[in-house]
Amino acid sequence: MDWNQAIHGLLTALGIGLLIGAVRERQHGGRTSLQAGVRTHALAALLGAAGLMLGQAVFVVALLAVAALAWTSYRVTSREDPGLTGEIALLITVLLGGLGMQQQALAAALGVVVAILLWAKAPLARLSREVISDQEVRDALLLAACALVVLPMLPDRAVDPWGVLVPSKLWQIVVLVMGVGMLGHIALRAVGARWGLPVAGFFSGFASSTAAVAGFGRGSRAAPGLVMPSVAAALLANLASLLLFAAVIGTSSPTLLKAAAWPLAAAALVLLLCSALGLRHVADEAVPQGPAAKAFQLKHALLIALVIAVVLLLSEGLRQLFGQAGALAGATIAALGELHAAAASIAGLTASGGLELAQARWGVVALLASASLAKSVLAFASGGGRYGAGVAFGLGAMVAAAVVVTWVVPG
Template sequence: MAATRIDGADVDNQAQGLLTAIAIGLLIGVVRERHHLGGGPTIAGVRTHAMVAIAAAVAATLDPLVLVAVVLAVGVLALAAYLRTRDTDPGLTGEMALLVTATLAAYAHHNASIAGGLGVIAAALLFAKQPLQRFARDIVSEREVQDGLLLLASAVVILPMLPDTPVDPWGVLVPSKLWRLVVLVMAVGMLGHIALRTVGGRWGLPVAGFFSGFASSTAAVAGFGQRTRDDAALTASAASAALLANLASLLLLVGVLFAVAPALVLASAWPLTAAAVMLALAAAIGLRRQGESPDLPREPEARAFKLSHGILLAVIIAAVLVLSAWLKTIFGEAGAVVTAMLVALAELQAAAASIGQLSATGGLSLPHAQWGIVGLLVSSTIAKTALAFASGNRRYALHVGAGLLGMALAGAGVTWWVVSV
């Protein structure tokens, strides 16, 4: 009975793999067939891809040499097709599609679900020829391609090479975690840059403010404040833009905290949500007061992010972690929290990362870490309100200061309720 069940399972797996292989061939074949609706020779359509898929799927169940022979035969046919059509169609997409169909059909014998998913991706890539060409040639600039490659290299090449163990006597400096924060900042900058490029100037200063907050909410407060001195009519929208920049910075803070201390994020979810809601409400007041949406400020830099910003953040975080650990050995938990609050006057995410790291490693108890996050919000409110008064007109500063104060009070009030309960 057991042997029968095993044989039956083998038959079912082979049938699933064969059906998946046929589905891959039909899917890719349909896309290739439609590619030639406008005329021109069809090198490999639905029937050819389906036949190749069946041949490769059956060969995968036989001797490996049979599969090699089938793949080589498909390669020879693809080469012959290319030599016949290279004058009118010099591309290699159709020929490579045949090899992809054969390879995925053979792989379906080993893992039907992954092979099927890859088949869908391959078909989507073939179908999206024109949008992908337009994106690569017309929309994305050379500088943005360089930034994308740098981001991928940082995440795929450098990050896996870094150690996952502490390299300092206090056990707080983990290179992989520090570099993961650098990659996070770069990725968020790239995302904000792409979104801003997509939206354009239609939504005015508030959209520009929100996405600039992922890079530096401090710079956003100063920059939009300066605009109010140049044109007082922009005060309401500029204040909303500054508050939305701080909302983006708060979202980035949550991402940084989640990367180093997920438990602290869950414990502080309600206070952080209340703080974000207060910022959004204060920004909405300015949006309601403004008339027609003003134009975006000067065209942003072509770069999606600056690697130096991410590295500087990592250096600051490392310094804060070491300083906090050292002060904790002298003054206890209060020393680490005070250090982070002082750093938050200039760099909120770095201070938050230090609090999160100490909480994750047991250097701070969870309630102390929760109140530490509130302290960071208070420090940031003080610093940015002062900056708003220094850079913008009085109405701008009062609006920004009120919104930031509401953020800090909401976070403190809900934290008190959460900790007390």
């Protein structure tokens, strides 16, 4: 290790120790039980850096010595302060001091993270004890298990003879439905119903507008005061899905995107206006502020994935029976469950010359109509009559605008 690198490493370690020590001093400086403040943490960081310079064995001895001192300190202060945060922070300071001799940027970043965690003691305690309910913790653990445990174990290849049913893809739908429910729940708790649900709805639409319609519908059924913001959230999710729909078409067939640009723009404008109408007379004060009983329903997510699997099998069967015409019909049917896959199919047929441009323009409208029909039915099933009527009106107006512009404006 050259002299320049050693200087930078020692300065990094010193800065980390001073930062962590300053936070500990500010939070506990008035207590007689504070055993490690600014100077102690700075020295501990330099001890870790110097120990690593002298060799790994010396560093391990230094770390064990600090651990012994921390244990002695804990025995003295355990009656007044039974927590282990201070002792753990001291050990981390030694480790980061050693890391600063090898990777200054990483050590500094981790030092900042440690300082933030130490400073945020009161907000984190309030979050875990008062803000987050037991049900929300269970929902978060279930979502994490489905996404991080179950999903990696599923095969990523088709398990049916036609190659359309991929277990990992279908389970991703389940995770998305659950994630949308959790996202809407968090947004509602964070900024209120008027803006929280619509913001969550728009961004969740890039993942799955179908999941968003179902998730927000279930939430509106549980809390009738959330019906109008939930309708707006569902329509904004479909707006995001429409933008992604246009991007998929443009990727496979820029010519088709150019020909369908005006109908798609009209559809997007109508969705935006309808969602704004849904928010016009909603006030946060009229909405219950307590958390919903559950952020999502696992059985509901499983049902949606099952429906999509059936639609995919039906679409593939029609394609094999009736060729290109069947493929167009199959794509329209597939849009009942997956709009973007159907969009890629239509655009691919247009790009390869298997479908005329004029027919493809109307095919785009047919996909929107098919998807809107499926989502409207899903809205009634998940959210009841009022929610379903609001979503169906917005989606119907979107399709009507696309039809009129396609009819009036030549491609």
